[in-house]
Amino acid sequence: MTRVHVAQRTGLSKPTVNSIVADLRASGLVTELGSVSGTPGRSAALYRIEPTARVVIGVDLGGTNVRAGVADLLGSIRAERQIETAGPVGTLVPRLADLCRRIVQEADLGWESVAAIAIGTPGVPDPVTGLMDLAANIPELAEVNLRQELGRTLGVDIMLDNDVNMAIMGERWRGLAQTSRDSVFIAIGTGIGMGIFAGGGMQRGHAGAAGEIGYLPLGADPFDPAVQRSGPVEEVVSLRGIMATYDRLRHEYGQPELETVADIFAAAERGEPAALKCVDSTARCLALVVGAVHAVLDPERVILGGGIGSNRLLLNHLRAHLARLARRPPVVDISALGSRAALVGAIAVALEEAKSRICGSSRA
Known part of the structure; x- marks a missing residue:
């Protein structure tokens, strides 16, 4: 745009704009692109940001x-x-x-x-x-x-x-939370964690540990010293937790051993009972977590991500449990940005x- 347009858009005086544009040109941040033609009077120079x-x-x-x-x-x-x-x-x-x-x-x-x-x-x-x-x-x-x-x-x-x-900042910039004033991102993979954008800004807590939902007293026994390092929720809703849950259930249902969480989800999609029960059990614990977050923060949107959190079968089971758990459950979706x-x-x-x-x- 021209300097006149900059002055009109910002409300700054023309001399101020001229001075700022001169400084930006000297630093290489702004370059002259050409000029406006076909208008009365002198041609006005066009300026643009130099992206690199x-x-x-x-x-x-x-x-x-x-x-x-x-x-x-x-x-x-x-x-x-x-x-x-x-x-x-x-x-x-x-x-x-x-x-x-x-x-x-x-x-x-x-x-x-x-x-x-x-x-x-x-x-x-x-x-x-x-x-x-x-x-x-x-x-x-x-x-x-x-x-x-x-x-x-x-x-x-x-x-x-x-x-x-x-x-969550990525989702705020180019994802599902662009129009949300209050939203959270729950990542589930090797572990579980949450990013909180509320009240117009990031919420990190007193010591920066806000969102460490793996330590909520849900899932495994929170008083068991063996689970206190990673947290009771992470003992259940994580790669290691899901594998342990399936290993326990497969003996009960007489199902074969599976090597990865992806294998468990694939087996659940086929309707295999131990795998399906494992996914539903994980979703139930996650629903308790989301329910607790909803009760405390009341986010407009809950966004799931990570290698496990992005699974649509898990999302469907989670939504079903939330419908039974919360009177007005929050909107829950899978990240628009995926692993990025x-x-x-x-x-x-x-x-x-x-x-x-x-x-x-x-x-x-």
């Missing part, structure tokens, strides 16, 4: 894989790559640094354009020390100050948050941080 003047990196650090993407200022993802998480704890930071540099290079961008990096991780990052807690899927994270060490290696400030918090929710959320968070830094430096 600054870029951001989002990282989803999972228990099995690490996925990273680089996006421009308009939110277009320019490159994306995935590597395995497994490896000696001492190699985690170098491998993450290499991954970030590689995707920037693959996008044909310069490292100097990277304005912000956001990482979603299992567990809860300490806001003061940067160390991770409750990261049962990647216990070595407790030994690494990821924010400090990776930031020092790459020369860019690192933002850390729980991966499920990143997932946390990555998309990390990019969204990095993008907001980059814009904040850009505006801050412009004001300065």
Whole structure:
């Protein structure tokens, strides 16, 4: 648009707009595109944001894989790559640094354009020390100050948050929660966790552990010391919990041994009784969790994700139990972003941080 249009849209004076546009052009953030013709008087110059003047990196650090993407200022993802998480704890930071540099290079961008990096991780990052807690899927994270060490290696400030918090931000940006003021994301896979967007913002709690629903006193015996590390809900609603439930039921029903949760869901789809009972039992426990969340937070929408949470049979059984459990059950859907929710959320968070830094430096 022209500077006149900017002044009209923002309510700023023309001299102020001229000064701001000049600053943005000098920093490379805005470029002149051409001019408006066919109108009376002098031709007015057209300006646009230069998308790759600054870029951001989002990282989803999972228990099995690490996925990273680089996006421009308009939110277009320019490159994306995935590597395995497994490896000696001492190699985690170098491998993450290499991954970030590689995707920037693959996008044909310069490292100097990277304005912000956001990482979603299992567990809860300490806001003061940067160390991770409750990261049962990647216990070595407790030994690494990821924010400090990776930031020092790459020369860019690192933002850390729980991966499920990143997932709800992804849904807020480009998923099912774009129009919801209050919504939650429940991820079910190796473990279970929840991201909360309520009252117009992320809710992390006093120590950053809001949404650790694996520790709700439901499912297994919450007083049993054996379940207190991962939590009583996670003992039931998780990869390990579902496998244990099926193993118990298959003996009761005389069914064969199955190797994966995917096999159990497939057997349930075929109507095999032990598998079907296993899925229904899992959905029943999950319904209690969603019912508790609904009673406390009253979210407009509950979004399910993760390798297990994205299963439609589980969703159908969950909805059936919720209809019996709650007078007005919340809307429950499967994530629109699939396995990429946390990555998309990390990019969204990095993008907001980059814009904040850009505006801050412009004001300065």
